[in-house]
Amino acid sequence: MVGVNTDDNDHQVNVSDVDSSSSSSSSLRIELDQLKAKLSLSNHFGSWVASDIDSSSSSSSLRIELDQLKEKICLLGPGVDKLNGGKVKGVNLGNWLVIEGWMKPSLFQGIPEGDMLDGTKVRFKSLSTNKYVCAEEGGGSGIVTVDREKASAWETFRLWRVSQSEFQFRTYNGQFLSCAREGAIVSTTSNYPSLTETFSIVRSSNDRVHIKLSSGKYLQVYSGNELRADYLGISGWEDNAATFEMTFDGENMGGEYQLANGYGYEKAKQVLNEHRRSYITQADFQFLSKNGINTMRIPVGWWIAQDPNPPAPYIGGSLAALDNAFKWAQEYNLKCIIDLHAVNGSQNGWDHSAGRDGSVEWPKSNEHIQQSLDAIEFLASKYGSNPALLGIQLLNEPKAPEVPLNTLLDYYSKGYNIVRKYSATAYVIMCQLIGADPSELYHSIANMGLSNIVVDIHFYNLYQSKFDTMNPAENIQFIKDSRKAQVDSLNTANRNGPLVFIGEWVNEWSFRGGSQENYQDFGRAQLDVYGSASFGWAYWSLKNVHDHWDLGWNIKNKSCSYKV
Structure with a gap:
């Protein structure tokens, strides 16, 4: 049975309700009126279908419209079990x-050193040589050098936070900076961090840092481009071999x-x-x-x-x-x-x-x-x-x-x-x-x-470069054409x-701005199209500090104008 869901779940429209074998225009018109009445109870899904019916047409036109209507009802799909035929x-x-x-x-504002959380990407440049620390071959070679003038993936390390001041440094390919003992050369020979992969960071107000081995010795640039744990004392933040400039790459997780x-x-x-x-x-x-x-x-x-x-x-x-x-x-x-x-x-x-x-x-x-x-x-x-x-x-x-x-x-x-x-x-x-x-x-x-399986698809007019230049009208048309x-x-x-x-969609776009009417039209277009999905839709999300992502705000402010 093919049905159209309704708000009250008391009314269901079936293809079998339409007897397109009726011969007279009056009979067809009566059936259309009855069908439209039922569809009018089915909120925006029903109105999407019923609005296309012109019951003033001739008998032959009405029969064509009935066939088209049946096709549209089929597109709406069956109702969802446990929702009484609704979606x-x-x-x-x-x-x-x-x-x-x-x-x-x-939620994050009270975390000490809150810009150095797990996953934060950092880079270290020696102040004495003006070169970046590099894990050669992304860490796969086991070799660490301090000889790069520019930083990219091999010079970027992801933090694993052990405490407010202690960290482990993960390379592009997953190995960790490691130093087995005082005086040893820093390498990337470990895939599983432990004490020998744990370092303390002493940080100045302008993000100059000293990196210390757990035993107490500091890392310094040695013999031009090696990194060793053999610097004993730190006298200040001058351009010595144990002082590095720490920079961040991208947003924190x-x-x-x-x-x-x-x-x-x-x-x-x-x-x-x-x-x-x-x-x-x-x-x-x-x-x-x-x-x-x-x-x-x-x-x-x-x-x-x-x-x-x-x-x-x-x-x-x-x-x-x-x-x-x-x-x-x-x-x-x-x-x-x-x-x-x-x-x-x-x-x-x-x-x-x-x-x-x-x-x-x-x-x-x-x-x-x-x-x-x-x-x-x-x-x-x-x-x-x-x-x-x-x-x-x-x-x-x-x-x-x-x-x-x-x-x-x-x-x-x-x-x-x-x-x-x-x-x-x-x-x-x-x-x-x-x-x-x-x-x-x-x-x-x-x-x-x-049986009883569902494929979940997420639609956002965001996160892809093609949406960056779309104005409101183009975003709306994209929903009506491509998404539909x-x-x-x-x-x-x-x-x-x-x-x-x-399973996820939102009344927001990449375009900077847009009137309330623009947003209402965008929301209406999405509801019409996503409402035709055979299982239904779910808005992302109920609450959000960003207004258009907040369904409660949208309902109260009629930014996404609908009565679901």
Whole structure:
């Protein structure tokens, strides 16, 4: 049965409601009027279809319009189980149980040496030689020199923070700066940091630094271009062989790992407990239910499976918050999608994957993949029979080419089987490979013979150079043309295949500025197109310091003008 969802979930429009064999214009017009009446109850999805019907047409024209209407209804796809034939009209609860610092920068403001968190990229230039420290061959050769006039990847080191003043320095290829003893030459012979890879940084107000071995000797440039741990005393910040200028490359990372490790356990526990308690509340669920939202997509991290005592530096307590979300969802007749947003080793290197330094190591490690599957098993076993559960997303935003398609498909297959052990009806949601054609994953999954599966696609008119020069009108037209073509293509690719979910989108663009009317038109265009996706959509996000990313702000200020 092909249906169109409605706000009240009491009215459903089926292709079978239309008897296009009627011969008279009057009969066809009556059927059209009845169909339009039903469609008018289906909010913006229905109005998108009904607005195209001209019931003043002749009999032959009406029959053509009926055929076109049936095609459009088919594009809307079947209703979603557990939503009474409706579709997901959702919002992401981002930055709640997986931290994203850009969404609430104040969370990080109390961290000492807050510009030197895990993953920060630094470079060191000797003041005595005016040359940069370099890990030859990106660290792969084991040799460290101080002989580069310009800095690039081999001269850039990612910090691993041990304490407020102690750090380990990771090279481009993953090795660490190492010094076995006093007087020894610094090398990159270790892939696993320990005491011999740990250095103290003494920092001046103008980012001149001294780098000290744990035994007490300072690193200095020796014999022209070697780096040795044999400088005993520091007399000041003059241009001596042990003084370096430290510069930063790019923006700092601001994820869960950086926050927890930056504060240290006790302070991080205090900050995160308060954040989880106050950032998303029962009142938010009530507000959303009154404004037509029916589903919450809730990002969680892999460490939730080991709550209340997850591995350091992660802080327990996210499981209790997730329990609250399910309780509030039941109270307000909402559904929950649990989204495994962050996995050990990181699937994309971005802050919201909660990795340590931006490396993508999840697909290379069977242990990391198994930890992710263990997290899925934990979540499915705990919430699989909960009436508020709509689905479980196996992974958020795996990135191509770092995550190979075959690795991802194998993981998705195993994750699907785990969920099915605990629920025969929960939707199993599989995210696209970011940076690859979504249709490739879609068709691969469609051929796996699975049931109640969904492909999640994320659409932003951001993050690509082609959007940088688009004005509001061009952004809106891009939605109506390119995005619509993508959604329509996937909706019709396989009638028995995965449903299509626009799991993240936002009413924002790269263009600097735009009127409220521009934003309303942009939001309306996105709702029309993403509303046609067979599973539905979820806005990113409920709360954000940046107004247009904040669904609550959009609703209250009518910036994205709709009644969902």
